[in-house]
Amino acid sequence: MYDALTARYTFSCPERGEARVALSSFRRVEQLPGPSQPAVFEIEFGCGCGTEHPGLVSHDELDWAPLGLGGEARFVNLMTATVDPLDAELADLAARRIQAGQWPWSFFCYAEDRPRPMFPSAFVVLAPGGRGGEVGLAVRCPVCSSISVNLVSAQHLDVPFHNDREVGVVEQVFPADAERVVEEFAAELDSAGFDSRRLGLQ
Numbered sequence: 001m002y003d004a005l006t007a008r009y010t011f012s013c014p015e016r017g018e019a020r021v022a023l024s025s026f027r028r029v030e031q032l033p034g035p036s037q038p039a040v041f042e043i044e045f046g047c048g049c050g051t052e053h054p055g056l057v058s059h060d061e062l063d064w065a066p067l068g069l070g071g072e073a074r075f076v077n078l079m080t081a082t083v084d085p086l087d088a089e090l091a092d093l094a095a096r097r098i099q100a101g102q103w104p105w106s107f108f109c110y111a112e113d114r115p116r117p118m119f120p121s122a123f124v125v126l127a128p129g130g131r132g133g134e135v136g137l138a139v140r141c142p143v144c145s146s147i148s149v150n151l152v153s154a155q156h157l158d159v160p161f162h163n164d165r166e167v168g169v170v171e172q173v174f175p176a177d178a179e180r181v182v183e184e185f186a187a188e189l190d191s192a193g194f195d196s197r198r199l200g201l202q
């Protein structure tokens with residue numbers, strides 16, 4: 001479902017049969033209620049056919065597959081000792097970078113006034129439309145649970161460990177209620193009320 005070579009997820013499109021999309025094409029991410037292990041997320045993505053479709057993605061695929069740490073690679077490794085070489089290389093590189101204090105994704109938490117490492121499962125709503133091709137996104141901080149809105153490059157989302165030096169931050173704490181966030185978020189993107197913050201995690 002996630003292809004590390006192209007950094008794309010595959011979902012189905014009623015129009016074209018199949019859609020391959022990067023994280024920056026996601027529009028909403030919501031964890032489904034229930035005890036499933038790993039957790040399952042329902043997403044909506046902007047499709048090449050011009051509309052948005054729903055899709056399902058497991059927690060492993062959402063957060064770990066882009067780092068080569070998907071559940072499947074580990075399974076193959078244990079059972080047969082043969083691993084897709086690309087996955088193994090990616091996973092090794094990712095593990096070393098994380099040990100060295102680099103994070104695959106970081107966003108700015110406005111409530112805490114500091115950058116925080118976050119994974120794609122922290123995404124709430126995303127919207128394209130920045131003048132330079134940026135993506136606005138609402139993220140739920142895993143530490144304080146507050147929702148912040150950042151404006152980042154598509155690469156910041158799609159390429160793990162590629163971090164923008166500065167990101168746009170809306171100077172507002174958003175309500176935890178997801179539907180209101182969507183409304184306020186759309187309004188903020190139009191008003192371009194972003195302030196820039198450095199992302200260095202030191």
Ligand SMILES: [Zn+2]
Nearest residue numbers: 013015047049
């Ligand atoms: Zn489509």
Ligand SMILES: [Zn+2]
Nearest residue numbers: 109112141144
């Ligand atoms: Zn926070």
